[in-house]
Amino acid sequence: MDIPRGKVTAIMGPSGTGKTTLLKLIGGQLQPDSGDIYVDGQHVNALNNKALYQLRMRMGMLFQSGALLTDLTVFDNVAFPLREHTKLSESMIRKLVLLKLEAVGLRGARDLMPSELSGGMARRVALARAIALDPMMIMYDEPFTGQDPISMGVLVQLIRKLNDAARISSLMVSHDVAETMQIADWVYVISEGKVVESGSPEQLRSQGGEWTQQFIKGLPDGPVPFHFPADDLANDLGACL
Amino acid sequence: MNKSKVIEIWVGGFMLAGIVALFWLSMQVSNLGTSYTGDTFHVTANFDNIGGLKTKAPVTMAGVEVGRVTSIVYDPESFRARVGLDIQTTYTGKIPEDTFAKILTAGLLGEQYIGLDPGGAEDPLKEGSEIMITQSALVLEEVIGQFLFSKASEGDK
Amino acid sequence: MITRVLAQLGSVGVSALSSIGRAHLLILNMLAGLNDIIRRPRLLIDQLYSVGVLTILIIAVAGLFVGMVLGLQGYYILSRFGGETALGLMVAASLVRELGPVLTALLFAGRAGSALTAEIGLMKATEQLSGLEMMAVDPKHRVLSPRFFAGLISVPLLAAMFSCLGIFGGWLVGGGMLGVDQAAFWNGMQGGIDFSDDLVNGFIKSVVFGFVCTWIAIYQGYDCIPTSEGVSRATTRTVVHSSLAVLGLDFVLTALMFG
Secondary structure, three states, X not given: OOOOOOOEEEEEXXXXXXXXXXHHHHOOOOOOOOOOOEEOOEEHHHOOHHHHHHHHOOEEEEOOOXXXXXXXXXXXXXXXXXXXXXXXXXXXXXXXXXXXXXXOOOHHHOOOOHHHOOHHHHHHHHHHHHOOOOOOEEEEEOOOOOOOHHHHHHHHHHHHHHHHHHOOEEEEEEOOHHHHHHHOOEEEEEEOOEEEEEEOHHHHHHHOOXXXXXXXXXXXXOOOOOOOOOOOHHHHHHHHO | OOHHHHHHHHHHHHHHHHHHHHXXXXXXXXXXXXXXXXXXXXXXXXXXXXXXXXXXOEEEEOOEEEEEEEEXXXXXOOOEEEEEEEEEHHHOOOOEOOOEEEEEEOOOOOOEEEEEEOOOOOOEOOOOOEEOEEEOOOOHHHHHHHHHHHHHHHHHO | OHHHHHHHHHHHHHHHHXXXXXXXXXXXXXXXXXXXXXXXXXXXXXXXXHHHHHHHHHHHHHHHHHHHHHHHHHHHHHHHOOOHHHHHHHHHHHHHHHHHHHHHHHHHHHHHHHHHHHHHHXXXXXXXXXXXXXXXXXXXXXXXXXXXXXXHHHHHHHHHHHHHHHHHHHHHHHHHHOOOOHHHHHHHHHHHOOHHHHHHHHHHHHHHHHHHHHHHHHHHHHHOOOOHHHHHHHHHHHHHHHHHHHHHHHHHHHHHXXX
16 A cells, blocks of 8 residues: 555545554554555664654644644643644744644634534644644544534535645544545555555546445445344344243 | 732642641650750769659750760660760759659650659769669559558557 | 454553553653743743642641541550540641642542543543644643643642641640640641651652642643543543542552661
8 A cells, every 4th residue: 555645545445444644554543454655765663662752743633523722722722732843933933833723723722721622623724733843744543433514514625725735745534434535546445454445536436346336325135234233133133022 | 910920839839738737746746746856965863763754855844855865775784774864064064963863754644754853962863874773663563462461560559 | 352352452551551641641741841931930820820829728627527537546445544635746847748739639629639530531532632732832831731740749739738737636626625635636636747757858858749640630631532421431430530539649659768
């Protein structure tokens, strides 16, 4: 599996197939049982702690829940990575933070606490934080889950814009087919920890296999059966009688 | 006032209160506060029996503390207890040589201490002097024994 | 059947061992975080506030009442032997040696320890800890270490306050209500409490309890299953484990110090 630079790559698959695990592997938060991961030529699962932290400074990650620090304001949350990793002056940090917040359209919300934000706003703030250090790549963990159509649209647009404007590589994990197909340049479909198929959205739509078709179109029955494996219904009922 | 300043003040107050509490405990509650830093001179006294006297017990004159017990050793030559006392230097030359030292008890069950009764001699106690006249601690069993003995002898009459 | 029981015992044993191992790795990591705290004392100050300052009230009230009860009970027992003058000594000795450190640690586990576990557990559940890691900030140094040192510093100070207020409470009841001679109260205390034997040993106890309680609280939070049920279980475990550890250690320490 290769993830190209400067493109939006999406990984799709049903829940529980290890999409988030994949992101954690790339971020070096988990160790793979087998196999190797390279980011920007560096062998992630063989890096020592210090080198791993160096590498993580160049990665951004947007968590499903936003993962904002609840005891800091929006402004401080975005300023957090800058304060931790750079020796910039406070006025410089202020400028940078306001620019990042402007990019996600939340400059006016800088004094709010994370608990006062809606889910979509929290995710946008988290996005501003993820790009605060101008990373080379951003990983999105289920960016669209649980969003209303408007915030979804905003996020779709933001992800595309950031990718194109800042030449950031984007890696997205999602099971929201429509939105993902809309912005991804390349899609991997995985199931039970294995890549089933890959291709551009158009390719998948037109030539995808049976499994992919079911997933994309959201058919209730197909290669993935509607029923969880179980004994014959009659047998089960009989056992009750 | 902003929030972080308030937190700083509270934490400062907390640390201060904790340290004051520790200091108060050491000075007011333990024996550290009652041991003086001032200069002392050393005298000794021999007792037949010191009872429950311990080092650091107070030495008093007319109820006023003038010093502390610093050492208690058994002297195998005389078969008596040899008690070392440190008396504050402010009392140098003011305690007569023939002072009477006795071991007393504060209350019925309290700590034992040494009480000094001044004599009438001209010469005072000096560094290294020995208090010659002493009275041992009251040992309950002995007192009871004496009492029973005197009762018995009364009955004989 | 027997093999199943054996296998189960084995897996329980292995998971207990690995849990002990994780707890010790965690404490090493937190101690290593001292560097960060020296560079950024602000982190520690914030935690001293939420761990220490917010616990003062319960410690103060509990200390005062425990002291008052000691004064009453002590008076009733001592007055039978005509030993009311030893009331000061009795109150002070029981507070400084035992009740101060032990009750402070138990209250600390209930008030601050459970809060620490819940806070860290929720930070884990809401991916804040993972988020920090991905921002190349080690949460063990940035989040856990300041909390640990705040607990370690707070407990001895809180125990000292507890003892002070307890003695004050005993004095209020004994000297004020029951008419025990004031001078005898204080003199008996000063004569009977030894600085190194009683005070220093009590202080050492409270430092040990602070270490253990905070460690348990942070470990349970950091190691919990990041769901609401997992956090609530971890919080309960913090209080139970801390209390048992404090009482057990108290026996061991007392035997070592005063035995």
